[in-house]
Amino acid sequence: MEEIEKLRQITQLAGPGYSELKRRDGKKAYFAADGEITDNVIRAHLDGSQPIGINMNVGDDKSHFAVFDLDDHDGKYESGVMRKRLGYIAAALHQMGIPYFAVRSGGGRGYHLWIAFENAARMDTVRGRMRDVLETANRILGQSPWAHEKFVPDDGQGKGMFHDTEQVWKRSGRPDRPDITKIEHHVELLPKGGKRPVVALPLALKSIVLTPTQIDDTGAMQFVEGGEIVLRKAQPQKTGPKGSQRTKAVDLDAALQAFMKARPGGGYKGWSDAGFNIFGAFGEDGPEHWLTYSKETDGFVSEKDVLDKWADIAKAGTCGPEPFWAYARAGGYAGGLPDDVQLGRKGDQAKVILDDVVNSLKLFRDPDGTAYARVGPRRIMRIDSIEFADWLRRTAYASGVTPSQEQINLVVGIARAHAYETVEDVYLRVARKDGIIYVDLCDADDRILVISADGIDLIDGDDESPVVFRRSRQLPIEVATGSLQDIRSMVNMDDDQFVVFMACAVKMFFPDTPSPIVNLIGEYGSAKTSTTRVLRSLIDPVSAMVAPGSDRADDVLIRAWHNYVLTLENMSDLTKLSDTLCGITTGMGFEVRQLFTNGDLFSIWVRRPVIVNGIDPSKYAADLISRMVEIELEKPEKRMLESEFEQQLAESAPRMFMGAVGLVVEVLKVLPKIDPHEFAENVRLAEFGAIGEATARVLGKEPGWFIDMMVEAQDIAQDEAADDSATMQALESFQEPVARRGKFWGTPQELLLELQQSAEMIGLNVSRLPMTAATLSRELNQLKPSLRKRGWEVDKKSRKWRLVPPPEISADEIAAM
DSSP: OHHHHHHHHHHTTSOSSEEEEEEETTEEEEEEEOSOOOHHHHHHHHTTSSOEEEEOOOBTTEEEEEEEEEOOTTTTSOHHHHHHHHHHHHHHHHHHTOOOEEEEOTTSSOEEEEEEEEEEEEHHHHHHHHHHHHHHHHHHHHTSTTTTOOEEOOOSSSEEEEOEEEEEEEOOOSTTSOOEEEEOOOEEEEOOOSSSOEEEOTTSTTOOEEEEEEEOTTSOEEEEEOOOOOOOEEOOOOSOOOGGGOOOOOOHHHHHHHHHHHOOOOHHHHHHHHHHHHHHHHGGGOHHHHHHHHHTSTTOOOHHHHHHHHHHHHHHOOOOSHHHHHHHHHTTOOSOOOTTOOOOSTTHHHHHHHHHHHHTSEEEEOTTOOEEEEOSSSOEEETTSHHHHHHHHHHHHHTTOOOOHHHHHHHHHHHHHHHTTOBOOOEESEEEETTEEEEEOOOTTOOEEEEETTEEEEEOTTSOOSSOEEOSSBOOOOOOOOOHHHHHTTOOOOHHHHHHHHHHHHHTTOTTSOOOEEEEEOSTTSOHHHHHHHHHHTTOOBSSSSOBOOSOHHHHHHHHHHOSSEEEBSOSOOGGGHHHHHHHHHOEEEEEESOTTSOOEEEEEEOOOEEEESOOGGGSOHHHHTTEEEEEOOOOSSOOOHHHHHHHHHHHHHHHHHHHHHHHHHHHHHGGGOOGGGGTTTOSSHHHHHHHHHHHHHTTOOTTHHHHHHHHHHHHHHHHHHHTOHHHHHHHHTHHHHHHHSOEEEOHHHHHHHHHHHHHHTTOOGGGSOSSHHHHHHHHHHHHHHHHHTTOEEEEETTEEEEEOOOOOOHHHHHHO
């Protein structure tokens, strides 16, 4: 099947129809056959039942192929002599950088040397270029023990000939013209012209592939029998320039030196990528160049390591020849280029280097569709980011070229398209996988801290990591021996509140579960902003630890995308952000406009811890209140200057981080003993409740202390919010008339009208009530827990509300209280 596919690559470049080899009148000849070359035709060719030849003329006298046909003329020449002659033509092609493959002919005694072109060219142009190959072969012959032989100009039929016999074949009859000597026509150059020039398709009968190995001492290419056809295409050129305009010769040594200058191969990946470039330029002939290059790099150990790596490169190598020569040009190489390399147009060099850089990267997308490129062992960048475009510019400039913005945009677009073929999870700062917590330290060594119930470990930058991190504005986390006392000395609160504070800090190490909204409250001067910075520094230090908030949902979402911990400072009102913050802490996807100039949407999924301060939760919806954890701060006896706090925080941060990490390790040991399902009915964030309960037990609290505290705080906040609700106040004034009727049963609109009347009776501003029936229904849903706690029966059925007020308390019942 593989041989069929290899031959299919050849036949796809052939002209229409084909020819069948048949014996007639005692001679073998090719006879035209119409139709397509199907897999069955190729099978018959391969098994020898019906060998075929292809039509080299694709139309307009153009061809994709040139073939040197070496014929032994019925055994007139020894096999070794024929192989040597083949070797000199192959050596010339090798020196000129023209790709080729060689096969033994079907008769078993001749050879065919094939050259394929990317674009079809006129057959006379192809023959002219191949005559240049014979001239190069003659120069090689002139320096070899075979200098007495040469390839001579053709006779107008495109034939290259070996050996001028110097025997007179025809007298000229004129004194001004020499006699014509006899030439042995045993090296033919195909196509020779005509409407349907034919060449035998390889691998039929006795035809086998010849694999080139090395240039021998005489200058000829050596071959071994066996291998597979490797079809690499050359770019056709017109007949070479004449006289002083002749193209510069290819200088491989100078090119390699210039390549090493532009691509010094820093690090294992840079060295490996350079190997692919060398393989693309020289193919199987590249080991010597690869070894020369490797010996100049800092990481060279032994020739064996280099050659072992070359074997891996040769198996996977897909790089073309252009990158090597583009780097060589960038390194100052001024010699000629191989025929299959086109770098003549302005910008070609920069574009080829950019393409090579991108092709060497691992490209992938996350489940949201955001495309990334891995630019280092641990460094990834969003492909659409300015950061990645700037990285491309720096990398190209380091190789000696300066790409244009248009070239950058083109390469970025191609990279983005390729990235969609692979999907990987991408994390910011913290990841949890299979129960193990990973923290990106974001340091220069790209280290990752691993936290488990067994302790901590470090993954160095060159080692494999099971998780992929992206970075935005994160600062490095330094590591030093520390304890919880380092954290305790930086915050002002009582011991119980410190337990809650540390529960929130530990939860930040668990990114895979919903997080609470941490609300730091306290009187003026209680260091709410400073405490926010302390809490955030435990896991996600950034340059702007606390930034002013915004009431625009898109602004908050973009900040959540770039920051692992979202802090909102100086926010007097969260009403407009209530739904957004609930989504951010629980985890959900959002779509925002990517640019104002187009309609593209930027899809993101975030789950982030949120820290606010000084917020009164009573005026917000129950959904937000149930996610909020209040930590009350105390006013310090002596206020610390800002500069003093900055210095102390910087000095304490490494110790505080490791103090928190040590607590996380202990919590991981206790956490399996706590089942969040046991209190999920009473606590909105049950998984946070389990983490908090484990934290409290590690810090010496009795089992159940943290859950009881959460339930009590949640009930108080909901009651305060209900007391502040105009709808609740109207319902309480509405209680007596409803009690006389027994119940209210009606539509939301009917209920709204009656509540408005009750509000007017008690002097309540009607404008504070919901403006529409739909808004009223949503608020009643949020007030249900508080209403039921106060004795109301509240249900909605068939789009109607049923309200039954609590029974009146008798005097005896009051006395019994």
